[in-house]
Amino acid sequence: MDLRIENMTCGGCVRSVTKAIQSVDPAAKIETNPTARAVKLETTASPAAVLQALDEAGFPAATN
Known part of the structure; x- marks a missing residue:
């Protein structure tokens, strides 16, 4: 899943x-890029x- 989170800076x-994310799936594999505001x-x-x-959590996301 690719997400865009505008206020992740x-x-x-x-x-x-x-x-x-880990609150709903503790085993999730997560790659973040705050410069691109992407997950x-x-x-x-x-x-x-x-x-x-x-x-x-205050970080509304949109799927890409």
């Missing part, structure tokens, strides 16, 4: 995004669950 944001994600969680967790 720094290392602190990356930690928060990672924590939010590549391998997860068994549903896209809706991931997007909801990110939204609740």
Whole structure:
């Protein structure tokens, strides 16, 4: 799953995004690029669950 998170701009944001994703799938493989505001994600969680967790953490995401 590829995501775009407009307000992920720094290392602190990356930690928060990672924590939010891991709250729905602790085994998720996550690659973040705050410069591009992009996340590549391998997860068994549903896209809706991931997007909801990110939204609740203050990092609304759009799928690419």
